[in-house]
Amino acid sequence: MNTNNWQLSAPGVWRLTIREPKAITPLSWMEVSPKEEALQQMPQVKPPFDWDSIQLEEAGESLILSFPLDRTEKLYGTGLQLLRMNQRGRNRYLRVNSDPKQDTGETHAPVPFYVSDLGYGVWVDTSRIVTIYCGSTLKQEDTHSEAIRDRNTDRGWIATPVASRVEIRIPAEGAHVYLFGGPTLADVVSRYNLFGGGGVLPPKWGLGFWHRVPTMYNEQQVLEEAEQFRLHDVPCDVIGLEPGWHSHSYPVTYEWEKSRFPKPGQFVEKLAQKGFRVNLWEHPFVSPNSEMYADLQPLSGSHTVWGGLAPDYSLTEAASLYKKQHEEQHVDIGVSGYKLDECDGSELTNNSWMFPGHAKFPSGLDGEQMRQMYGLMFQKMTADLFRSKNRRTYGLVRASNAAASTMPYVLYSDLYDHKQFIRALCNSSFSGLLWTPEVRRARNAEDWVRRMQTVCFSPLAMLNAWGDGTKPWSFPEVEEVVRHYIKLRMRLLPYLYTAFAKYREQGIPPFQAMPFVMSPSEIAAAEAKLVEAEQQMLNTTDAAYGKKKVREWDDQFMVGDALLIAPLVEGETEREVLLPVGIWYGLETGERYTGGCIVRVQAGLERIPVFVKSGAVIPMMPSLPHVPASGTQVPLELVHFGTEPGEGLLYDDDGETFNYEDGTCSWRKLTVTQHADGQYAGELTGNSEEWTSYRGVTWRFSQTRLA
Amino acid sequence: MNTNNWQLSAPGVWRLTIREPKAITPLSWMEVSPKEEALQQMPQVKPPFDWDSIQLEEAGESLILSFPLDRTEKLYGTGLQLLRMNQRGRNRYLRVNSDPKQDTGETHAPVPFYVSDLGYGVWVDTSRIVTIYCGSTLKQEDTHSEAIRDRNTDRGWIATPVASRVEIRIPAEGAHVYLFGGPTLADVVSRYNLFGGGGVLPPKWGLGFWHRVPTMYNEQQVLEEAEQFRLHDVPCDVIGLEPGWHSHSYPVTYEWEKSRFPKPGQFVEKLAQKGFRVNLWEHPFVSPNSEMYADLQPLSGSHTVWGGLAPDYSLTEAASLYKKQHEEQHVDIGVSGYKLDECDGSELTNNSWMFPGHAKFPSGLDGEQMRQMYGLMFQKMTADLFRSKNRRTYGLVRASNAAASTMPYVLYSDLYDHKQFIRALCNSSFSGLLWTPEVRRARNAEDWVRRMQTVCFSPLAMLNAWGDGTKPWSFPEVEEVVRHYIKLRMRLLPYLYTAFAKYREQGIPPFQAMPFVMSPSEIAAAEAKLVEAEQQMLNTTDAAYGKKKVREWDDQFMVGDALLIAPLVEGETEREVLLPVGIWYGLETGERYTGGCIVRVQAGLERIPVFVKSGAVIPMMPSLPHVPASGTQVPLELVHFGTEPGEGLLYDDDGETFNYEDGTCSWRKLTVTQHADGQYAGELTGNSEEWTSYRGVTWRFSQTRLA
Structure with a gap:
C-alpha cells in the first residue's frame, strides 16, 4: 500500500488521503479555510519524517497508519483529556463521551490530533471514531529482549518496553490525514489552528x-x-x-x-x-x-x-x-x-x-x-x-471535535x-x-x-x-x-x-500548557535542579510492584505570553512551580524569582500564585460592574514589570461585531525603554485611528507587584 | 431479510444463523455438547415469541437483531456485571475488560447472554464484541408522545420512555443466535447451562x-x-x-x-x-x-x-x-x-x-x-x-465468556x-x-x-x-x-x-440470585408489604431532577436450595432481606420468619444472616483441618429444620477424579417424616454402593438453629 503519497496542503502542512473518505468531516462541515497568509509567515519547515518511515497496513476492515516514535518523545493533545497531559503510552479511543471518568481517551471533545514535543503533529480528519495508540503497542519485530524487565526483581519495571511507533486505527472508509510541521510544539499547534481558520475572538x-x-x-x-x-x-x-x-x-x-x-x-x-x-x-x-x-x-x-x-x-x-x-x-x-448541553452522550x-x-x-x-x-x-x-x-456570540458547549478553533464556544x-x-x-x-x-x-x-x-x-x-x-x-x-x-x-x-x-x-492559544513555552531540554534541565529526589511510591496491594511518579506539569499554564498561573487546590498551601528561564515576579507578592528551575511557593487562601515575566508590559483597565458597551471609552493603565526594558501589545476593536475583519481594529505596541539616567519611558505606537476603547494612559514602570 | 429461519437446536432451544459466522466461537472452542437427556427432562416449552416479532435489519456493516420487550420486564445476565443486576435500560457493550469501573457492560466475563424474568433467554455465540441495548433505545415509530414526560415539572421523569425492544448489534460477519425457553427464569438458565454441557463439579x-x-x-x-x-x-x-x-x-x-x-x-x-x-x-x-x-x-x-x-x-x-x-x-x-491472570486486558x-x-x-x-x-x-x-x-482441577481465572459452565474456574x-x-x-x-x-x-x-x-x-x-x-x-x-x-x-x-x-x-447454579427462586409477582408482592415508602432521593447538583431508588435485591443469594445468605458490609448492623414464601429460620439464631415479605434483621459482627428453609435437610460433616483425601470416611450429620416433614439430597463420589462419569458416585435422598406421636424419623435412601465418603449417620430433627 503506497503511503508516500503525501501532498503539501498548506505551508508546513502535508496531507495523505487514505481510501475514499466520506464527505462529511470536521473540516468539511466547519467550512473553514486555512489562514494562508499567517501560515506563510511561519518558519519554513521540512517534513518531520522520512516518508518511508510512515507505514500503512490493513487490519481487518480498518487500516493502521503508523509513525516512528523517539525514545523519550512525549505526545500531547488528542482533545480535551481530563486525566493526563502526556498521552505517551496510552491508547486514546477518541469517542465523544459526556462522562469520561476513566482514562480511555474518551472525552467531550475527542480530537484526533496529537502533537509531539519533537515538533510535529498528526491529525485524522474524519467523522468517525479514531483510536490512537500513543506508543502503547509493541510489535514482535520491534521488541528487543534486552529491554524487557522482570517485574519480580526490577523496581524500574514498566508495563511497556519503550514502543517505537504510534499506531493509528483509521476508519474502514478511509480518512484524510494531515501532518503538521514545527519546528517547535507551539508552531505545530499554531499551524493546526491556522489551518482550521485561526482562533476565535470572543466579544469583550x-x-x-x-x-x-x-x-x-x-x-x-x-x-x-x-x-x-x-x-x-x-x-x-x-x-x-x-x-x-x-x-x-x-x-x-x-x-x-x-x-x-x-x-x-x-x-x-x-x-x-x-x-x-x-x-x-x-x-x-x-x-x-x-x-x-x-x-x-x-x-x-x-x-x-x-x-x-x-x-x-x-x-x-x-x-x-x-x-x-x-x-x-x-x-x-x-x-x-447558548449553552449547548447533552450533545456528547456516549x-x-x-x-x-x-x-x-x-x-x-x-x-x-x-x-x-x-x-x-x-x-x-x-x-x-x-x-x-x-x-x-x-454580532459576536460566546457560549458553552459540551461536545467538540477538530477544526473548532474559530468557534465562539x-x-x-x-x-x-x-x-x-x-x-x-x-x-x-x-x-x-x-x-x-x-x-x-x-x-x-x-x-x-x-x-x-x-x-x-x-x-x-x-x-x-x-x-x-x-x-x-x-x-x-x-x-x-x-x-x-x-x-x-x-x-x-x-x-x-x-x-x-x-x-x-x-x-497562538491564549491559554497554554507549559510545553508551549519550554522545550523538552529546558524542562529536563529545570527538573534536574530539583533537590528533592523523586519519590518511589509503593502500595503493596494496589500496585504491588511499585510505581514511579512522573510529574507532568499539568497544573500550571500561561495566560498570554507574560503571565504564568499556578493554581492551588483545597488542602494546599504551597506547591512546586516550573518556571521558564528568565526573571519572574509574583504578580501580587512582588517576590522575585529566577526561572529555569522549579520553585516552591507558598500562598494563603487570599492568593493564587501568578507570575509575571520581567520586562512584560501588561495593558489593564479599571474594574467596572460589567464590560462597557462598544464606544464607551475607559482609562488605560500600562504596567511594566522588572528592571529590563520591555514591550507588549494591545489589540482593540469594538468588541461586539465582526467589523474588525474589515480593518476596524487596532494593534498597538507598548514599548518601555530606559534612559541613561535610569528613568523609564513608555511609548504607545501603532494606529489607534481604526479603533480605541481607551482614553487617557497611565504608565507604571519597573513594578514588582500589581498595585 | 428473513429472520424467521429459527431452527430447533435442542429441547426448548432454537437457533438462528445470521450471515456466515466465523468458525471459532465460545461454543465451538469449548467443544461441549448439550446434555440432551437432562434437557429432555425439562418442561416442554413453546417459543417465547411470535417469530414475526423478531426483526433483523442492516446498520452499516453490522446487523441489528431486535426482540420485543414487555413494559415491566427485567433483564438479567450479560455476564459478570459488577454494577447492577437488572440490565434493563442499559447498553451492554460486551467487551472483556479487567478494570470495569464504569457501568458500560464491559467486564472480565462479558457473556452475550441475557435472561428475562418473563422466562426466556437470548445468546449470541461469537468471538466478537456484541452490544446489547437492553431497552435503552427507542425508535421514532415506537415513541409515543403521551409517554414523554417533562423533566421541568415531572418528578417521575426518567431518561427513557419505556422502550419496547431489545436491540442487539450483531458483528458484521454474522453469528449464531440462540433463544432459550423457560417457562421460568431458572429453567432458562438451566437450559443455557445444559446446552453448554452442564455445570462443573469441582474437586472436594x-x-x-x-x-x-x-x-x-x-x-x-x-x-x-x-x-x-x-x-x-x-x-x-x-x-x-x-x-x-x-x-x-x-x-x-x-x-x-x-x-x-x-x-x-x-x-x-x-x-x-x-x-x-x-x-x-x-x-x-x-x-x-x-x-x-x-x-x-x-x-x-x-x-x-x-x-x-x-x-x-x-x-x-x-x-x-x-x-x-x-x-x-x-x-x-x-x-x-492455576490462577489465570491478566487474560482480560482491555x-x-x-x-x-x-x-x-x-x-x-x-x-x-x-x-x-x-x-x-x-x-x-x-x-x-x-x-x-x-x-x-x-484428576479434577479447580482454579481462578480473570476472563471468561459464554459456554464456560463446565469449566473448573x-x-x-x-x-x-x-x-x-x-x-x-x-x-x-x-x-x-x-x-x-x-x-x-x-x-x-x-x-x-x-x-x-x-x-x-x-x-x-x-x-x-x-x-x-x-x-x-x-x-x-x-x-x-x-x-x-x-x-x-x-x-x-x-x-x-x-x-x-x-x-x-x-x-442448576449452586449459587443463585433471588429471581431464580421468586417470580416477578412474588417479588412485587413481598415489596408491596414493605411498610416504609420508597424514598425519593434528591441531590440538586449531582442529579438535580431527582432519582427514584429501585431496590434490586442484588445483595442476597441462595446457596443450594435451602440456604439464603444476606451478607452485611462494613458499617451495617442490620439490613432488609427479601424472604421467599414459607417458613424460615435464622441458621444460627433460631429466629423464626414467615416469608413472602421483606424482613429486617440485625446481626452483630459475629453473625452473617443465613436463613434455612423449614423442612430442609442439610447434610453436614465435621470441620477438619482440610478436606480428607479420597477414600477417607468421615461422620455424616443430617440436620432437619422446622416442624414440617422434609427432604434433601446427598451426592457423593471420590471427590478427585472423573470416575463419577462412569457411575462411581451416589445420589441419596434424605427424608424426614413425622409419626403420629409427633416423633420424627429420618431415612437415607438411594444406592451408596457406588460411593460413600461417610461412616455413621447422626440425625437431628426439628432444629431451629445449628448446634
Whole structure:
C-alpha cells in the first residue's frame, strides 16, 4: 500500500488521503479555510519524517497508519483529556463521551490530533471514531529482549518496553490525514489552528464574569439575582438560564415558558439595561410540544432520546428550521448566546441519554458519525446565526471535535475535580479548544476560593449555580478574595483580549500548557535542579510492584505570553512551580524569582500564585460592574514589570461585531525603554485611528507587584 | 431479510444463523455438547415469541437483531456485571475488560447472554464484541408522545420512555443466535447451562479454604505460612503461589525459580503431606527467557505485551507446547491447578497490558477475537490437561465468556468493593459463571469479618494475601468469628458439593440470585408489604431532577436450595432481606420468619444472616483441618429444620477424579417424616454402593438453629 503519497496542503502542512473518505468531516462541515497568509509567515519547515518511515497496513476492515516514535518523545493533545497531559503510552479511543471518568481517551471533545514535543503533529480528519495508540503497542519485530524487565526483581519495571511507533486505527472508509510541521510544539499547534481558520475572538463581554441561575427560576428571580451582583459589587456580564426557561425540557421545545417568562423580549431588555447579557441553555432533542416537531420529524434520526427527535442537522432544511426558530425567538430579542448541553452522550456510559451508534439519519450518516459531529453542528449553526447579524456570540458547549478553533464556544463538564479541571485547561491548548473550569458548589470556603481563583484565569469565568444556587458571596469569610479576583480579571481584560486576538490572527492559544513555552531540554534541565529526589511510591496491594511518579506539569499554564498561573487546590498551601528561564515576579507578592528551575511557593487562601515575566508590559483597565458597551471609552493603565526594558501589545476593536475583519481594529505596541539616567519611558505606537476603547494612559514602570 | 429461519437446536432451544459466522466461537472452542437427556427432562416449552416479532435489519456493516420487550420486564445476565443486576435500560457493550469501573457492560466475563424474568433467554455465540441495548433505545415509530414526560415539572421523569425492544448489534460477519425457553427464569438458565454441557463439579478440596501467599515468597516461607494454618486451627486446603514462583514474570516463563524453589517436586509433596494443594499464578505473555519462546514465536500474535509473546492458542501446535510444558513442570509434580491472570486486558483502560484489537494472529484471528476468547482458551487448555490425568482441577481465572459452565474456574477481580463483589456473586448465576468475592486487605476488623463471612458462602473461599500478607488471624479481636465461618463452610461441604452436583447434572447454579427462586409477582408482592415508602432521593447538583431508588435485591443469594445468605458490609448492623414464601429460620439464631415479605434483621459482627428453609435437610460433616483425601470416611450429620416433614439430597463420589462419569458416585435422598406421636424419623435412601465418603449417620430433627 503506497503511503508516500503525501501532498503539501498548506505551508508546513502535508496531507495523505487514505481510501475514499466520506464527505462529511470536521473540516468539511466547519467550512473553514486555512489562514494562508499567517501560515506563510511561519518558519519554513521540512517534513518531520522520512516518508518511508510512515507505514500503512490493513487490519481487518480498518487500516493502521503508523509513525516512528523517539525514545523519550512525549505526545500531547488528542482533545480535551481530563486525566493526563502526556498521552505517551496510552491508547486514546477518541469517542465523544459526556462522562469520561476513566482514562480511555474518551472525552467531550475527542480530537484526533496529537502533537509531539519533537515538533510535529498528526491529525485524522474524519467523522468517525479514531483510536490512537500513543506508543502503547509493541510489535514482535520491534521488541528487543534486552529491554524487557522482570517485574519480580526490577523496581524500574514498566508495563511497556519503550514502543517505537504510534499506531493509528483509521476508519474502514478511509480518512484524510494531515501532518503538521514545527519546528517547535507551539508552531505545530499554531499551524493546526491556522489551518482550521485561526482562533476565535470572543466579544469583550464574554471575557467578563458569568453567572448561571438555578433551574426553574422565573423572570423575577433572575432579575433579583442579577441585581444582587451590582449590590455586592461583584462584576457580572452574563446571566445564564438553565432548564426551566423553556416550556418543556428533556425533550426540549426551545420556546419560552410563558408562566415563568411572560415577556421574554422585555426581560432580556431589562437585563441589558443593567449591563447583563442573557445566555440560554438547550440541548439537541426536540419535544413533540415544539412548534418545529412536525417539520423536523422526517428530517430526524431513527431513534429518539427521552422521546425527543434527534434532528439531522447535516440537512440544510433541518438546520434552517433550527436557525429560524432560534433567530426569531432568541437572537432577535437580544439573547447573546447558548449553552449547548447533552450533545456528547456516549453509548457506553450514557445509555438512553444518546441515540445508539446504529441509528440511521436521513442524510445517510449513522449514529456514530452524528455523535462525533453533533457538538460541531450546533456550534456552527448558532455561530453562523449570530454572524449573519454581525454580532459576536460566546457560549458553552459540551461536545467538540477538530477544526473548532474559530468557534465562539468554551467546553465544560459535569465532572468536578478541580485538578482535572486545571489539567483540562492545559490540555485544551494543544487541540484548538477552549475550556472553563466552571465553579459550582464547594465543599467549604477553601475549595470555593481555590476554584474561583482558577476560573478567573480561564477562557470563561463562570459560576454555574444551576443545581445549588451558590453565589460569589456564598462564603462570606472569603467573599472579599473572590471579589478581588473577579475584579482582577476585568482589570486584565485588555491583556486577555489581546491574547485572543493573537489566537485569531496567529493561531497562538491564549491559554497554554507549559510545553508551549519550554522545550523538552529546558524542562529536563529545570527538573534536574530539583533537590528533592523523586519519590518511589509503593502500595503493596494496589500496585504491588511499585510505581514511579512522573510529574507532568499539568497544573500550571500561561495566560498570554507574560503571565504564568499556578493554581492551588483545597488542602494546599504551597506547591512546586516550573518556571521558564528568565526573571519572574509574583504578580501580587512582588517576590522575585529566577526561572529555569522549579520553585516552591507558598500562598494563603487570599492568593493564587501568578507570575509575571520581567520586562512584560501588561495593558489593564479599571474594574467596572460589567464590560462597557462598544464606544464607551475607559482609562488605560500600562504596567511594566522588572528592571529590563520591555514591550507588549494591545489589540482593540469594538468588541461586539465582526467589523474588525474589515480593518476596524487596532494593534498597538507598548514599548518601555530606559534612559541613561535610569528613568523609564513608555511609548504607545501603532494606529489607534481604526479603533480605541481607551482614553487617557497611565504608565507604571519597573513594578514588582500589581498595585 | 428473513429472520424467521429459527431452527430447533435442542429441547426448548432454537437457533438462528445470521450471515456466515466465523468458525471459532465460545461454543465451538469449548467443544461441549448439550446434555440432551437432562434437557429432555425439562418442561416442554413453546417459543417465547411470535417469530414475526423478531426483526433483523442492516446498520452499516453490522446487523441489528431486535426482540420485543414487555413494559415491566427485567433483564438479567450479560455476564459478570459488577454494577447492577437488572440490565434493563442499559447498553451492554460486551467487551472483556479487567478494570470495569464504569457501568458500560464491559467486564472480565462479558457473556452475550441475557435472561428475562418473563422466562426466556437470548445468546449470541461469537468471538466478537456484541452490544446489547437492553431497552435503552427507542425508535421514532415506537415513541409515543403521551409517554414523554417533562423533566421541568415531572418528578417521575426518567431518561427513557419505556422502550419496547431489545436491540442487539450483531458483528458484521454474522453469528449464531440462540433463544432459550423457560417457562421460568431458572429453567432458562438451566437450559443455557445444559446446552453448554452442564455445570462443573469441582474437586472436594476446591471447596475448602484457600490462601494465597505474598509475592516473592520462597519455599521455606510458604511452608511456614501453611503450618501456621494448622497451628491456628484454621482449615486450609489450597495454598496459592503468586508472582515470584517462576523465574521471570511480566512477561512470564512458567518455569520455577530455582533460588526460591530449588526442588519444586519435593516442595509440592511436603505440602501434600500436610493436606495442602498448590495452585500456581500465571498469565498469558511469554518471556524470552522461557524455554518455549523460540517455538512459540512463529505461533504468536503480531504484538507483544510487556515484551512477551501473545501465543495463538487456537493453533494446536501452540496449545500442545503450552500443555506439555505445564504437564511436565507443574501437573506431573502434583500442582493442583492455576490462577489465570491478566487474560482480560482491555484496549480502553488497560493500554499496554494487552495487545491491541488490530493485532494479527497466525490463525487469522485478530486482537479483538483473541481478547474475547483468551480466558476461555486458558481454561480449556488447563482443564483438558488435568482431565487427561483423570484428576479434577479447580482454579481462578480473570476472563471468561459464554459456554464456560463446565469449566473448573472461578472468576475474580482486582476491584474490591464488597457490595459489588456480592452483586457479582448474584449476577454470575445468570450466565453460567462462578465468582469469588476474594478477601485481601481490610480497612479494619469489621470490614475484615464481613468480607470473610461473605467469601465463606461463595464458590471459592479464599484469602488472597498476595500484596498485603494478611492472614485469617490478622485481626485478633475477630479471629474466632473468622475461624467459625471457615469451619462452618467445611461442615457444609456435603451440602455444597451436592449443590454443585445438581449444577453438573441439571444445570442448576449452586449459587443463585433471588429471581431464580421468586417470580416477578412474588417479588412485587413481598415489596408491596414493605411498610416504609420508597424514598425519593434528591441531590440538586449531582442529579438535580431527582432519582427514584429501585431496590434490586442484588445483595442476597441462595446457596443450594435451602440456604439464603444476606451478607452485611462494613458499617451495617442490620439490613432488609427479601424472604421467599414459607417458613424460615435464622441458621444460627433460631429466629423464626414467615416469608413472602421483606424482613429486617440485625446481626452483630459475629453473625452473617443465613436463613434455612423449614423442612430442609442439610447434610453436614465435621470441620477438619482440610478436606480428607479420597477414600477417607468421615461422620455424616443430617440436620432437619422446622416442624414440617422434609427432604434433601446427598451426592457423593471420590471427590478427585472423573470416575463419577462412569457411575462411581451416589445420589441419596434424605427424608424426614413425622409419626403420629409427633416423633420424627429420618431415612437415607438411594444406592451408596457406588460411593460413600461417610461412616455413621447422626440425625437431628426439628432444629431451629445449628448446634
